[in-house]
Amino acid sequence: MSMGDVFALLGAALAVGLAGGGSALGVGVAGQAAAGVMTQDPSKFARLLILQLLPGTQGIYGLLVGFIVLSNYGLLSGAPAGLATATGLGVFFACLPIAIGGLISGYAQGKCSAASIGIIAKRPEEFAKSMLFPAMVETYAILALLVSILAIMAI
Amino acid sequence: MAIVKMQKLSVCALKKNRKITLETLQKLGALEIIHNAEEEKELELMDTQEARATFQKRSEIFESALSSLAAYAPEKKGLLESLNGNALVDKSVYEAYVEKAEEISRSAGEVVSAEKGISECRGAIQKNEARKEQLQPWIKLDVPLDCQGTDKTTVFIGTLTGVVDEAALFALASEGISSDSAVTGDVLFTTNDSTGISLMCLKKDEDQVYANLRSHGYAKVAQAETEIPSVLCERLDAQNKAKEEEILSYQKEIVAHASEAEAYRVMADYYRTRAEKYRFLASVPQSQSSFFIEGWVPSDKAERISKILTDKCDAVVEISDPAEDEEAPTVLRNNKFSQASESVLASYGLPTGKNVDPTTIMSFFYVIFFGMMLSDAGYGLLMALITGIVILKCPRMEQGMRRFLQLFFWCGLSTMFWGFMYGSFFGDLIDVIAKTFFGYEGKILHAWWFEPLDQPMKLLMYCILFGLIHLMTGLILRGRDCLVAKDYVSFVADTVAWMCLVLGLVLMLIPTSLFVSIFATTINLPAWAMMLGKILTIIGLVLVIALNGRGSKNIVLRLLLGLYGVYDLTSWLSDLLSYSRLLALGMATGVIASVVNMMASMTAGIKFIGPIIFVIVLIFGHTLNIGINALGAYVHTNRLQYVEFFGKFYEGGGRAFEPFHTVNKYTEIKEEQSL
Structure with a gap:
């Protein structure tokens, strides 16, 4: 395994780990709020679950990028491509947008979801709109994902 | 892709036809009443609050009877079935139920009172359990907790601070008492920082022993039970058992009503619908012998509604287009896709x-x-x-x-x-x-x-x-x-x-x-x-x-x-x-x-x-x-x-059309023609 492979692996690890961590934080925060509302009104379970899941996508995006890196450079099949150090560093940096963006936006989206869960508690009829606020945060995770993927594809 | 055009329907009819007019409108479910802010002097609004509350309450009785039935005699329902909307009820069946309203109400009342009985029993059991739990540390005692002693002796039951064993207890209690006097006692339980004791001494030593105990943080037991703890516990257990059986018999009583679930559903909807009717009636202006309804209807149904009302209820109906500044409620009509x-x-x-x-x-x-x-x-x-x-x-x-x-x-x-x-x-x-x-x-x-x-x-x-x-x-x-x-x-x-x-x-x-x-x-x-x-x-x-x-x-x-x-x-x-x-x-x-x-x-x-x-x-x-x-x-x-x-x-801001209609949560009556 060359130094380049190591950097690529580091990038994939950060993409999956940090973005997943952001999602975990976000889903956790939203889940606490949802559990609180459930104690009052269990019939809202489905809507609460959807709102709780919204910040879960960053982890998926991270996984996506991580997987593309692993499979593109043979790190999945056990035959590393032996990347040059510069290429490996390039892959590493390409992974950073979704790693950092996923971490921060996942947590922020979780807090936003928790607030939207407050909407469901008081005005359950505004469900569709309450989903929009967390979806706004997600835009930036999508942009980060896009740049990560395009950059990896171009390397 | 369109918003359905709305028209205004003005209805005037005699009071003797009020019931049938309202019921027809409710069945048609296609008119939303306009609340007129300025009341005319000769007309007044009826206060239907009381009637509405009565019907609402009756509907709620059926609701709670149904929820008891669902808890003790759940109906098996497939996933698909539960999606299948309100149950279809034949009109004849429906009418038979309405005729027997009193009887069904009584039966639902029985279910509700059985449910009440169950929750009372549960409460009693819980109370007994709590009492037992408090008694548990004192279970070794063979006198009641509130025992004061006999003619010649005094009994102390309570806790001391700190952990004290039997010998130490004896020593600290008998301090300063003449040696021929007897003090006898037991350590009943110890916890981390207290010891439960029972102690008996002669009446003449009472003050001295009490002072001794006080210096070790003696606190008299709080519960004043008049029975020996172990006996009392047994009695409470027996009581709980009886209560459990009572609950079972109540449950049986509820389950015996399971076959009437359909009737309850019909009646719950029936009273809900009647309550809704009175809510509507509250905003219908009335004079001495006539009443007036003004409301929005979808323009394509206006003619038909007007015809039905004229024929069936002897009403005078006028259809008009909304004025420029009036905000009609919105109904959407689109193709199937x-x-x-x-x-x-x-x-x-x-x-x-x-x-x-x-x-x-x-x-x-x-x-x-x-x-x-x-x-x-x-x-x-x-x-x-x-x-x-x-x-x-x-x-x-x-x-x-x-x-x-x-x-x-x-x-x-x-x-x-x-x-x-x-x-x-x-x-x-x-x-x-x-x-x-x-x-x-x-x-x-x-x-x-x-x-x-x-x-x-x-x-x-x-x-x-x-x-x-x-x-x-x-x-x-x-x-x-x-x-x-x-x-x-x-x-x-x-x-x-x-x-x-x-x-x-x-x-x-x-x-x-x-x-x-x-x-x-x-x-x-x-x-x-x-x-x-x-x-x-x-x-x-x-x-x-x-x-x-x-x-x-x-x-x-x-x-x-x-x-x-x-x-x-x-x-x-x-x-x-x-x-x-x-x-x-x-x-x-x-x-x-x-x-x-x-x-x-x-x-x-x-x-x-x-x-x-x-x-x-x-x-x-x-x-x-x-x-x-x-x-x-x-x-x-x-x-x-x-x-x-x-x-x-797009801005939105339209108001949904909320017609006066039957409020059915469970049932739908066959042949009921809605427009």
């Missing part, structure tokens, strides 16, 4: 009479975008199959639910289409199976269009193109609203100007090196198109600068506002980039599906159980992927409609 997405529009806000109903146009974009985001033929097939079967099997499903499922049926078909376009059927499942089990290397399922992972930039370009079409449609709809309102200046400023500017800029951008380097494709435009781009851009710029500040009279301010208007281009850029989610979410589905397939294929090599694990991993993984990506696709399709599309033209 588009009505499925009416709820999407409604949860953003209904259109007012002045807007165009964008449902039809939105529904196409909705289904297409959803398909692009989920974009897997297998997932789409599953979605369409499941929703399709449920829709067919449950013909009487509640309307909102039915439309929701219909929407996802169409979205499923679209997902399937895009899945084939991208060459994705449960990810690369077909290829993986062929490779793992049959050793066939190579592609079997080819994309009709191209695979996103191979050419992401190309797909991004198309996504933005779709976005451009979506946004332009929004602009056109805005233009239509302006034209309908005869606001020609706004039409030019908001629609024409921006269309020219954005399209012109796009045409100018295509031949530049920037575009070529980003998308790695060269699109050769004919010279006239490039010229057209320039002209459109200039026209657009001029119009925006000239018209954006049209509200202001100050020429300088107007110019500045115009220039500021050009700044809106940035919002166009961000709106367009927002459509990149079509690409990102679409790719996410495919790649995760591939990950699942790959993980599954790794297990396939295991002897014997390999294929089984393969299938289990596939089912688990793909279920998870469908769930999370369908949720993502739903949320982000909504977002594209609400934020990007509606942001260009």
